[in-house]
Every structure is written in C-alpha cells, then in structure tokens.
Amino acid sequence: MSGSVPAILLTLNLAAVTTLILFVLGTPLAWWLANTRSRVRPFIEAITALPLILPPTVIGFYLLILLNPTAPIGRFWVTVTGDTLTFSFAGLVIASILYSLPFMVQPLQTAFDRIGRDQIEAAASLGASPLDRFFSLVLPLSARGFLTAGILTFIHTIGEFGVVLMVGGNIPGRTRTLSIALYDHVEALRYDQAHALAAGLVILSLIVLSLVYWLNRRSPRHDG
Amino acid sequence: MSGSVPAILLTLNLAAVTTLILFVLGTPLAWWLANTRSRVRPFIEAITALPLILPPTVIGFYLLILLNPTAPIGRFWVTVTGDTLTFSFAGLVIASILYSLPFMVQPLQTAFDRIGRDQIEAAASLGASPLDRFFSLVLPLSARGFLTAGILTFIHTIGEFGVVLMVGGNIPGRTRTLSIALYDHVEALRYDQAHALAAGLVILSLIVLSLVYWLNRRSPRHDG
Amino acid sequence: SAAAEEALIAVAANFTRPAEDLAAAFQAETGHTIRIATGSTGALYAQIRQGAPYDVFLAADTERPARLVADGLADADTLTPYAMGRLVLVGADTADLPPLDRLRAGDVQRLALANADLAPYGRAAEQVLDRLDVCLPERQRLRGQNVAQTLAMFTTGNADLAFIARAQLGGIGPSSASLIPADWHDPIRQDAVLLLQARDNEAARAWMDFLISPTATDILDAYGYGAAE
Amino acid sequence: MTDSGLEFDLTRRIGGFILRGRASLPACGIVSVSGSSGAGKTSLLRAIAGLDSGLSGQVRFAGETWHDGTCRMPVHRRRIGIAFQDTRLFPHQSVAGNLAYGAARAPAGTPGPDRAEIIALLDLHPLLKRAVAGLSGGERQRVSLGRALLSRPRLLLLDEPLSAVDTARRNRLLPDLRQLLLDHGIPALHVSHSRAEIAQLADHVLPVRDGQCGACHPLNDWLAAQDASHPFSLLEGHLAGHDTENGLSTVRLGEASLVLPGLGEVPAGASLRLIVRARDVALALDPVPGLSIRNQIPVRIKGIRPQPGTAYCDLDLALDGQVLTARITRAAADSLSLETGQSVIALIKSATLDPAQE
Amino acid sequence: MTDSGLEFDLTRRIGGFILRGRASLPACGIVSVSGSSGAGKTSLLRAIAGLDSGLSGQVRFAGETWHDGTCRMPVHRRRIGIAFQDTRLFPHQSVAGNLAYGAARAPAGTPGPDRAEIIALLDLHPLLKRAVAGLSGGERQRVSLGRALLSRPRLLLLDEPLSAVDTARRNRLLPDLRQLLLDHGIPALHVSHSRAEIAQLADHVLPVRDGQCGACHPLNDWLAAQDASHPFSLLEGHLAGHDTENGLSTVRLGEASLVLPGLGEVPAGASLRLIVRARDVALALDPVPGLSIRNQIPVRIKGIRPQPGTAYCDLDLALDGQVLTARITRAAADSLSLETGQSVIALIKSATLDPAQE
Numbered sequence A, B: 001m002s003g004s005v006p007a008i009l010l011t012l013n014l015a016a017v018t019t020l021i022l023f024v025l026g027t028p029l030a031w032w033l034a035n036t037r038s039r040v041r042p043f044i045e046a047i048t049a050l051p052l053i054l055p056p057t058v059i060g061f062y063l064l065i066l067l068n069p070t071a072p073i074g075r076f077w078v079t080v081t082g083d084t085l086t087f088s089f090a091g092l093v094i095a096s097i098l099y100s101l102p103f104m105v106q107p108l109q110t111a112f113d114r115i116g117r118d119q120i121e122a123a124a125s126l127g128a129s130p131l132d133r134f135f136s137l138v139l140p141l142s143a144r145g146f147l148t149a150g151i152l153t154f155i156h157t158i159g160e161f162g163v164v165l166m167v168g169g170n171i172p173g174r175t176r177t178l179s180i181a182l183y184d185h186v187e188a189l190r191y192d193q194a195h196a197l198a199a200g201l202v203i204l205s206l207i208v209l210s211l212v213y214w215l216n217r218r219s220p221r222h223d224g
Numbered sequence C: 001s002a003a004a005e006e007a008l009i010a011v012a013a014n015f016t017r018p019a020e021d022l023a024a025a026f027q028a029e030t031g032h033t034i035r036i037a038t039g040s041t042g043a044l045y046a047q048i049r050q051g052a053p054y055d056v057f058l059a060a061d062t063e064r065p066a067r068l069v070a071d072g073l074a075d076a077d078t079l080t081p082y083a084m085g086r087l088v089l090v091g092a093d094t095a096d097l098p099p100l101d102r103l104r105a106g107d108v109q110r111l112a113l114a115n116a117d118l119a120p121y122g123r124a125a126e127q128v129l130d131r132l133d134v135c136l137p138e139r140q141r142l143r144g145q146n147v148a149q150t151l152a153m154f155t156t157g158n159a160d161l162a163f164i165a166r167a168q169l170g171g172i173g174p175s176s177a178s179l180i181p182a183d184w185h186d187p188i189r190q191d192a193v194l195l196l197q198a199r200d201n202e203a204a205r206a207w208m209d210f211l212i213s214p215t216a217t218d219i220l221d222a223y224g225y226g227a228a229e
Numbered sequence D, E: 001m002t003d004s005g006l007e008f009d010l011t012r013r014i015g016g017f018i019l020r021g022r023a024s025l026p027a028c029g030i031v032s033v034s035g036s037s038g039a040g041k042t043s044l045l046r047a048i049a050g051l052d053s054g055l056s057g058q059v060r061f062a063g064e065t066w067h068d069g070t071c072r073m074p075v076h077r078r079r080i081g082i083a084f085q086d087t088r089l090f091p092h093q094s095v096a097g098n099l100a101y102g103a104a105r106a107p108a109g110t111p112g113p114d115r116a117e118i119i120a121l122l123d124l125h126p127l128l129k130r131a132v133a134g135l136s137g138g139e140r141q142r143v144s145l146g147r148a149l150l151s152r153p154r155l156l157l158l159d160e161p162l163s164a165v166d167t168a169r170r171n172r173l174l175p176d177l178r179q180l181l182l183d184h185g186i187p188a189l190h191v192s193h194s195r196a197e198i199a200q201l202a203d204h205v206l207p208v209r210d211g212q213c214g215a216c217h218p219l220n221d222w223l224a225a226q227d228a229s230h231p232f233s234l235l236e237g238h239l240a241g242h243d244t245e246n247g248l249s250t251v252r253l254g255e256a257s258l259v260l261p262g263l264g265e266v267p268a269g270a271s272l273r274l275i276v277r278a279r280d281v282a283l284a285l286d287p288v289p290g291l292s293i294r295n296q297i298p299v300r301i302k303g304i305r306p307q308p309g310t311a312y313c314d315l316d317l318a319l320d321g322q323v324l325t326a327r328i329t330r331a332a333a334d335s336l337s338l339e340t341g342q343s344v345i346a347l348i349k350s351a352t353l354d355p356a357q358e
Ligand SMILES: Nc1ncnc2c1ncn2[C@@H]1O[C@H](COP(=O)(O)OP(=O)(O)OP(=O)(O)O)[C@@H](O)[C@H]1O
Pocket: D014, D015, D016, D017, D035, D036, D037, D038, D039, D040, D041, D042, D043, D044, D085, E130, E134, E135, E136, E137, E138, E139, E164, E165
C-alpha cells in the first residue's frame, strides 16, 4: 500500500483541481442554461451531456490527437509553458474536466431550474446586483445541487481511468493515478495488493462521503 | 459500420433496460433520502455515490467474483434461469445498474429536495394518497430532475466500458456493446472504422439529445 | 464428427487482426465457426477464472496460460506456443537517422513503451534499454498498458519513438522502423491453451491443431511474427 | 355514527409556541376562528387537518376518530377541503386543472356543489384556461377556494380565504358562499381578520388568543362581547312593509317600528336581524320635532355602564323585551341626568341602519 | 436633479391583459393605489420597479430615468423597497438575516430609519432569531415590510403589506408608519383593499380599473367621490383643549367647535383632520335641548343632492368656509321642508368621531 502514496496524492490533487475548475466553468454554464430563452439551448444541453457517450479510452485517443505537441492546442501550450500538454498533469486536468463536465453541469442546472424568480426579484429590489444575488441567494438555495455536482465530479475523477491512462501515460508520480495503479495490480495478477488498495479506497471514501453528507444534513427542504 | 449493428442494438437495449430499472429502483431511494430524518441517511447517501470511486475494470473484477456461478448470487441465478449471470445480458444489466446508480439517485434527490411540503400538503387535503401525490405532483414538478437522471444514466451506460467488458466478456452479439466494439477498433488499429463509428455515435447522440432537450424546453421554471 | 461446430476464442487485444485472418482461413478449411472475444490478457485470465464461456485462450504471454493450467482450468496437454513476437522501434520517417540510432544518440524527447508489468513487449523493451544503457528519465518514458496504446501514443504524435510489435507495423502510416535483434531480450512467446470446459468442442480442438499448421504459420509470418520454436 | 360535528381536545408545541384547544363544534354551520396575528389560528386548522406531527390529544369528526394519541388517520382520507392562507395552487396545472384535482379524487357519487355552481359563485370562468403563474393575488384565492369546494369535502377549513379580494366582490360573494355551505350541509371552520367577513359568514365564533382556544360563542354574543369599544345590538323583528317611493322599509319590533332603507326585495312578514351600532344610537328626553332623525323610539333605561378609560358610558335600553345598547359620552349622560328606570327616546338615523353599508 | 417625484407613462401587455398608466406623483407623501382584485395594481408596481420586461414607455424618478423605451436601469440600482404581496422572505436566513439583507446593501451613509426604530415600529423583536418557515402570515408581512424599510429605499412600493395583520395591530401601526415615512421623506406607493388603511396612510389615491390608471386624486376627493354610498367629509381644524375628566377633546373649526373623545395625547393648538361620515350627520331645524348629541353646529345648506336609486339625499352644509356633508333620507328632508340657503343645525354624535373606531 505504501507504494500507492504518490498515486493517492496525485489522484486527490487531480480530483480537487478538476472539481474546482469545473465549479468555476460549470456554474455559469448551468446558470445560463437554466435561464436562457435562446433557441440553441437544447443543442448546448446535448453537448454538455455528450462527453459520456464515448468510452473513456476512445475519448483519450481523440484527446491524444487533439492535444499532441504538433496540434495547434498542444503546440500553443508548449510555447507558453515549455511542457507538453499530453502526459502532464495539465493534460490530465483538461481530460478530466472534459470527461466530468456532465456531472457538474447537469445537477447544477436541475438545482437552478427550481429556484423561482420570486426570491431573485426580492433580492434585486433590496439592492443586490446579479452577482451578489447569485452568491447570497442562488448559491445557498441550491446548496444540495452544488454538493451533488461536486461529489459526482470529484468521485468520477477519482474513478476515472481510461481517459487518464491514455492522456497521462501512467508515469509514476506524474500521471499514474490511483485507479491506474489499481488496474495494474489486477492486470498483473497482484490480487492481494489490488484487494487492499480497493478496500482502502472504498472505506476511506465511505467515511469521507458520509461526513460530507452528514455536514450537509440540514437540507433546505421543508421551507416552501 | 454494418458490422456494428448487433453491437448498437445490444447497447441501446442495455442502456434502455438499465435506465428503466434504475428509474424504478432509484426513484423511491432518492425520495426516501430526500425526506427521511433517519440518522443513517448520510451513510446511505455516501453508499449511493460510491460505485464511481473504483475504476470500472476493478468494479468489473469484483462483480465477476460476486456474480460467478459458484458464488451465492450467481448460483441462485443459475438454478432459477439455467443461465449464468456473468457473461450474459442479465449480468451486464446488473453491472450497469450498479455502476450508474449515482447518476440516477443523486440528480433525483436534488430535484426532490427542492419540492416544498406546501404543495404536497395541499394535494393531501384534496384527497390524494401518497402514491397519487407522487405521480400527480412530485413527478411533474421534478420533471427536469428525471430528465437529467435519465439522460446521465442512459448515456453513461452507453459509454460505459470497463465494467461491461469485464463482466460481459466481449462476446459478439451477446455482450459486445458499442463502446467495446469501438475500443476494439482502436486497439486493433482499425482507426478508420473507429473514426466512423465514433463520429456516427456522436452525431446520432447529439441529434437525439437535442431533440429530447428541445421537447423539454418548457421547463417548470418561473412558476414560483 | 463432420458437423460444423463453433468455438469462442479469447484473444489478447493486440493479436486481434491476425486472429481474424486465422479464423477466416480456418473456417474456409474446416467449416467450423470461430468467434473472437478480445481483451487484455490479465482481464481475460480473470474472466476465465470466473467461468467465462471461452473455449480457447490465446494469451500475449506464457505466464497466464500456465497459471490456468495450474488452476486446473486448462488442458496442460494443449499448451502451445503459437507465435513469437518481435520488437521494433519506430520513429518518424522524416528523421535522418534510423530510430535505433536516435535512441542510442539520446535524440529522443518521449519514448513510448508498454508497461513491463503487464505486457511482454514492455519487459522486452526495458531489457533493450538496459542493454543499450540508455538512461532516460522516468518522465520521458510513456507507458501504455499494452502495445496498442503504446502505438497510439506514437501515431497521435505524442511520442517520437515507440517500442511496438512488428505485427503492428502494417497498421501505421509512413514511418521508419528498426527491428530489434531477437537475442537482445527474452523471447516474447505467446502461448495458446484449450480450456477444460471445451474438451469436447470439435471446433476448438481443430483450432488448436490449426494454430501450428503451415497455413497458420504463413499468415503469422506475413504479420511479422517469428515462428514458434 | 353520531350526529356530532367536530370535536377536539389537543395540545401542540412548536418551538416556543404552545397551542391548546378543546371544543365541540356543531355538525353544521360555519364557525369563524378569530384572533390576532400569530395567535395560532393557522396552527389550529393544521392540527385539525392532521398536517402536523407532534400533536397530542384527540380530534373526532362526525363520530369518526381522526386523531387519538399516536393513531392518526392520514390527511387524504379525512376528506377536508382547505383553502390555505398562501393558496398553494399547483404551478404545473392550469386553473381548470387545479379545480379538477380535488374533484377527480372525490369518491364517486358523493353529494356536493357541482362545478358550474362553484365557477359561477367565484366568477372563475374567465380564468379557467389561464396558467396559475399569471393570476393576481385575489384571483389565486378564488381559485384556491373553488378547488377546496370542488373536492366535495365533509369539512371545510378556510384560512383567510378572501383577504386579497376587494370589499365589493367579497360582499357579493359571502352571502352566496354561506348559502351554498348551508344548502349542502358542509360545516366550515373559517379564519379571518375582518369583522365584516365574520359577521356575514359565521354562525359561531371560536376565539383564539396566545395559542389558547376559548369557548365557542354564537355570533351575536361574540359581536357584542368581543370588543367593548364597538358594542352592537342585535334586534329581531319582521318586515312590515315598503315605502317604494322613498326607498324605505319599515321593520316592526313588537310595538315599536324602525324605518330603514334598501330592503326592497325582502317579502313583507319575513323575519330579520338588524345590527344596530351602539354609537349610532342617540338619546333624547322627549320626542324631538324638526329633526332629520325619523326613528324616535320610546325605551326605558335598564342599566347605565360607564366605560372606564374612555369618554363613554353605555346604556342598555329595554325595547319591547329586547335590549338596545346606546353609547354616548359620559358628559352627555351627566348633562341629561339619565338614570336607570327612566323613560327616554332612542334616536336612530335610518342611514346608519342601511344593510348595504359594511 | 429636479424636485419631481415619480413620473410614468407606460404600457404593458401580459397575455390578454393590458396595463396603461400615466401619472406624475408628488416627490413625497404616500399614494395609495386602489382598484378591485385583478385591476392591475400589482402589475403597475412591478412595471415601476422594473421587474417585468416588455414594458414600453417611460418611468422617471427624482429626475432620473429608470425606463425609456429599450433603455432600462437595473432593478438593484433603483433603490426601491418592495413589500411583495406574497412577502418573499428568504427561506435560508433567519428573520434577522432577512432584515439585514437590504440594510447591508444600502450605500453607506444613506439617511433613513434605523434598525431599532423599525424593529420597534413593527414589533419584530420577539421574531428576530426565528426561522422564516415558522412565521404566521401576519408575522411574515411585518418582516417583509421591515426588510423593505431597512434597505433605505428612495421609493417604497407596498403591495397589500398588512392584509394578514389583525385590525387592532394595523390601526396601531399605520399612523406610526405614516409618520416614519414622512419624517424620512420616503415617498411610497401603497396597494390596499381596505378603505380604512388607505384613509389612514395616504395623501393621494391613484385609482386603477381594468388595467387603466386613472388620475391621481387627493385623499379627501377620492374618499368623497369613489363610492357615492359612503360619503365622507374631511374637516381641517385645530385642537382647542382637553376635558380630561370626561376623556373628551374640543376641536375648533373656525367659529364652530366639535367635541370628540380620545385625543388625549395631541398637544393643544395642533392641527388635525377629522373624517366625518355623512350618514353620521343629522339635521335639526333648531337647537335641540335634552339630547345626548352634544355637537350641535349651526350650518347653512349649500346644496341638496337627491341620490337616485337610494332612499337618500345628501346635503352640503357650509361650515365656516368648509363643507360638511350630511346624508339623510329623502323622506326626512321632505318632512323638514329643507331648502338651499336655509340655516339649520348639524347634529354629530361624539361617539361617531372617535378616531379609535375603524
Ligand atoms: N418554530 C417555532 N418557534 C416559535 N414559535 C413558532 C414556531 N412556529 C410557529 N410559531 C408561532 O406560532 C404562532 C402561531 O402561528 P399561526 O400561523 O398559527 O398564527 P395565525 O394565528 O395563523 O396568525 P396570522 O393571522 O398572522 O396568520 C406564531 O406566533 C408563530 O410565530
């Protein structure tokens, strides 16, 4: 298990960064989707659901094509940072963001959808600007949606594997995440190690998740 | 592409069956979670999020152990149906249900969470039994949540791959789903076929999803 | 009996294309039907242990079939090497030097190779690197889970050199390849075995015979597999 | 099944607030619950409906046990129609859909007012196809009341059902609503802050104060007693005849008679209730000629009750077996040297008796 | 910046309903919007606040353009305090949190009523720590009003702010609310169905009918005109003195004086408005001795207006430059042979002038 420490740290780091960035990107997108009257809305909604449709390895394959140092994006990244996007932490983050997008956007949109205009109008009349309204009203009223979105994204990033494997290339300490390590154990018939790692992961997650849900147990239900 | 037809049918079948069963199982679970005051709620919530934490192949590995004909569940299935649970359609369905559970339960719970007691009390006073209330009131008021849950589940089942591959075993016409076929193309360096299949899948999904979202565009927002 | 039967063959993913060609030839010759299920060797092994309905296992290594025999799931008498893999190093065809020279000269940014833990080609590649005494930092070594992924890293432009199987050369575009001498690494032997549950399957038995027939050897040769000794 | 109506004896604690109530209400007719804001009126209705947990005590209706200790009949089986204070219309249904919701769930064949009747009563026709979202406050209340009525309830709970409806419409609506409830024998518990609404709708009044239910009073007693600063008297009489030229009617109260406007449609001989505000009754020692006040009725002073803390004293005046209350300033009583037993003339302006005035 | 108040000239179509309004309101004081349910009162307030899209026309306030064709100032920059008809408290915050929400967003240093003042006015102290969910209907309205007042608004929009508050508390609250608004110079637009509430709060009244805004009237004109069956007169006078023993006060109206109860706290010399209901005024040809009615005021008949369709005729009585209206039956007017120009005595019971009566 001790050999798994770098993988664990890397995985937590990746999941945290991905979730944070997706909060920042997904929130305005979900808000826009929940509020717009635009004709293109159904199309954009479909696109946000789409990253799930292709198997991870295949998405990874296309990301490899898209992000490689000779492709525009990859080249740009190399000139700016000096490092390649593929097989680096940055590449993993981009891949995870893309692949976890639906888990962030869709629950948020569901939560936003049920916030009535009434309260928002009241806040506006009390002098709250749109941004202020968002933070002081929409955010607390859709706390449960944020929790769901955050947890689905975080967990999905932890368990993610195909995309990360392809784009990251399994470099120990750099791109070898926990799920890859676990997969390796199973493939290499190191079942004992696989069992230990899987059990550890499950128990730890159960504790952490229970704690998070317990802290959130005062849901805003029954308020009308 | 024509070789992919059985895989496409199998995949759609699997996704549809999984989504339907998860609607039936996930709805009461989500409703209970959204309403209970029980102490164990955070723990159950954590468990429903958990299937995501392990990489798919690893989940598949454990499911194989759990469902194989010598294990209790698998043996029971064999005596009842005469067929094994592993490497069969039934096994794929069980695996998909387990793995897609969070995508069903969590958005539903988010949607249920924001339905106030007010309307439910009004419906009760008008003579609606709990079940009646659920169908006549809760269901339409959380339509967006059901849509999100259904689409995430369906799409995730389509794109799912590691678990299915492991539990189903890639048997053509029986357990080889679209995502496995796609994976095979990439692995076997049949890139042209992979590109064609992926493009077809993406375009088709985009059309179908846009249509679904378009039909749902009259969201229950702005009702207060 | 003369009646046509059917067999389900579990094949290591990187052997998919040769397996398909072999199946076609076998079918033409015997009338039996072959269906192919692919997967990583490790996954196929785990599945077989859990009762997967495969008849024959074509592994990418020798270890997993041997273990199945030890597990009492495969017929020891049928354990057969069916192919010898050859390692090649590929690089862009625009370079002046052949790939192996570039590797020696250290003219490499990123080298793709298979995971030595999981794939015999990976272990072989590591042995070659040791032998050449190339010291490449870990972060420049990209590891695919198998040779297919390793190749994908190269074909998508993410690695400038890659150790892959000679059998894969047909699937890629213009590139230059250096064939690695077979004695630079342990032999990459791929074993096939008949599973006990298929003892009475005519098609499966016939397939095991067919694998070492000249027809099969010719097909494998064309793919670049050395004959099994 | 006995003939009894709603009986309850209950206690409920919500945060720092304690609701206690014990009453036995008649099997038919309308009981208004009256009390200041926050007194517990809504809480009482909710307790009776069975909407809240944590209730101890008993609730029985028409011989059926709705609540007894831990055993509780589910709300949807009680067949109560509730017009909630905040309307609670279903946002996903049109007005017609809302109205149909309860109706569709009533057991087949239950008697009750029919749809056309309710729609006419509440003037809902123009709203039927509308979405609930665009309704005005008063329109929402009318729909909510209609929805409750259409569920063919055995008991109606009306929580400030018409507070956002304008006075003119409310005055038109209330007598018809009352008639409809009586015709169909639907008992109702009604909450309102408007004395006029209670006066027009109720048979009995149940006062609630700081969470304590008082005793249930007949409407007239309550009207007289509830607020000493607005005393009324209720006189029973019958219509003697109409003076159509002047738009006046004469009501006989035993020997005496009162002239008042606007009873044109009441048939002669019908019996009537007149509410006479004490402040509208003046006194004279002798009949006064040359005065615009036409009702000059000989009465005897039965009692004089000075109202401490105010400028007034109230006089109970015997009028042919009934009691008429007059409120005059103490200064006036002093200057007229009024005494118990004295015969005086009660002066009542016809205009103050107009039933069209609220 | 000019001294003008709210000016608007706007049109809005919502479904089949069209709202049209054009008015210029004074820069300070309270304007009540009056109209039946569904007339468009809420819609008018929303249009002025800028809450709805699809508005055409103009809205200006204090020389600032709030709306002009397509250009629209965002709601949150207008600094309007709204007490919504349905309160719209924030469910995730306590009462104190709700009150603080607007206050925290007001530009620093803006003058306005302070927290303690508002809490005392609305008696919010016992509620401060409470969650919004458990409040009663009337309590919600008080919190909502307090929240709007605490946001230091430049204009208040009050949509039936006290409809669920009991009459007693409302009567206590309204004069203080009015004083507070005047003291801080906050103009307000106020919607209510209660004439009593309008009479106690408003300076002007803006009638709305079927989506059409009428002209803005001074309160007295409106009270007199709006409903011919309830005529009032508004008399301006000043307090002459108190008779503490009898609890009476004397108000001088030029030469004449009126005695009425219950003004104990008003300082002598203060000017006052008295609302006298026409039905409470009787007429005598000569002063009447031996009568409990103390206010016997010599007046001259300026006009006699028979009210067709009723039993009444209304008389305009000249009283030292002001006009007092009396409503008596036509039969009484005939029998007294009243004529224009005649001098008569107006009789007004003190009890009918009590400001404590609603
Ligand atoms: N959790 C709580 N803690 C303390 N007091 C509570 C709680 N919930 C309700 N109350 C109080 O119970 C009282 C009764 O509320 P209820 O809604 O029954 O009043 P009401 O008579 O209907 O008033 P209104 O006329 O204003 O609607 C209120 O004073 C309310 O503040």
